[in-house]
Amino acid sequence: MTSSLRDLKVYTTYPHSCSYLKDQEATTLFIDPRQEVDQLLYSRLSTMGFRRSGNHIYRPHCGQCNACIPARIPVAQFRPNRSQRRTWTRNSDLTVEASPGIRDQEAYDLYYRYIELRHADGDMYPPDREQYHSFLNNAWDCTRYFRFHAGGSLLAVAVVDVLVDGLSAIYTFFEPDQAHRSLGSYAILWQIERAREQGLDYLYLGYWIRNCDKMAYKSAYRPLELYIDNNWTAEPQRA
Incomplete structure (x- = not known):
């Protein structure tokens, strides 16, 4: 399998209530769940601020807020x-x-x-x-x-x-x-x-x-x- 960032497809969610900040809306950027993932690709995405929940790889992508900062x-x-x-x-x-x-x-x-x-x-x-x-x-x-x-x-x-x-x-x-x-x-x-x-x-x-x-x-x-x-x-x- 080739772990290529160039060929990745991403999707965004509709705005939804933020889990962390009151009265804020959040939007999330997801890697296409059909994308084949291995440790190398997952690691490279982690260095770009992505996180996983189950088999979903995501990153906050809010238009009016940048409070969520990878650490x-x-x-x-x-x-x-x-x-x-x-x-x-x-x-x-x-x-x-x-x-x-x-x-x-x-x-x-x-x-x-x-x-x-x-x-x-x-x-x-x-x-x-x-x-x-x-x-x-x-x-x-x-x-x-x-x-x-x-x-x-x-x-x-x-x-x-x-x-x-x-x-x-x-x-x-x-x-x-x-x-x-x-x-x-x-x-x-x-x-x-x-x-x-x-x-x-x-x-x-x-x-x-x-x-x-x-x-x-x-x-x-x-x-x-x-x-x-x-x-x-x-x-x-x-x-």
């Missing part, structure tokens, strides 16, 4: 701050193992609790098993699943895509009654270390949105690179 961490340069070091230490009892998939009841039950208690205001509520499988499926043989355990209990699952130049953090869901552990933050720190161990350059985090708390947290991982005007550039340090 990635150059893992060799990353240095954890004090809070992140505490999170790493606090979760030192966790064991992480690779899993061939997440179709089992234990993983789905964890996802169900997570959506019910943490994201009842989001697009994935109410949780649905078919949507769960469609969203987190094993795309183009480059998706990996990691389970985080403590004391025999499943506490978190990270869904990660392996790209040519990095890892892409697709989704993490975790035990909502373990807030003191900051499991979402720990999963990002763990993926940064995983990328380093594999000799990869980046951890792709999806979209950074300054005025959306659900997305602005990514600024805590520094240095952070943002894809602006078709170039990756370091996010300016805050005063």
Whole structure:
């Protein structure tokens, strides 16, 4: 198969309500779902700010708004701050193992609790098993699943895509009654270390949105690179 950007067809959605910013309309650019995709093409599109949901590759394409900015961490340069070091230490009892998939009841039950208690205001509520499988499926043989355990209990699952130049953090869901552990933050720190161990350059985090708390947290991982005007550039340090 030839991975060619030149021959790609793309489509845009009709304007719809934005999932992140109140009173905003969003338009999404999709790669033709009939397009054959392999790891190389998917990786190249990721460097251009595209993301995947299930087997759909997309990028925001809003006419009046450019708030959704692709973000990635150059893992060799990353240095954890004090809070992140505490999170790493606090979760030192966790064991992480690779899993061939997440179709089992234990993983789905964890996802169900997570959506019910943490994201009842989001697009994935109410949780649905078919949507769960469609969203987190094993795309183009480059998706990996990691389970985080403590004391025999499943506490978190990270869904990660392996790209040519990095890892892409697709989704993490975790035990909502373990807030003191900051499991979402720990999963990002763990993926940064995983990328380093594999000799990869980046951890792709999806979209950074300054005025959306659900997305602005990514600024805590520094240095952070943002894809602006078709170039990756370091996010300016805050005063």
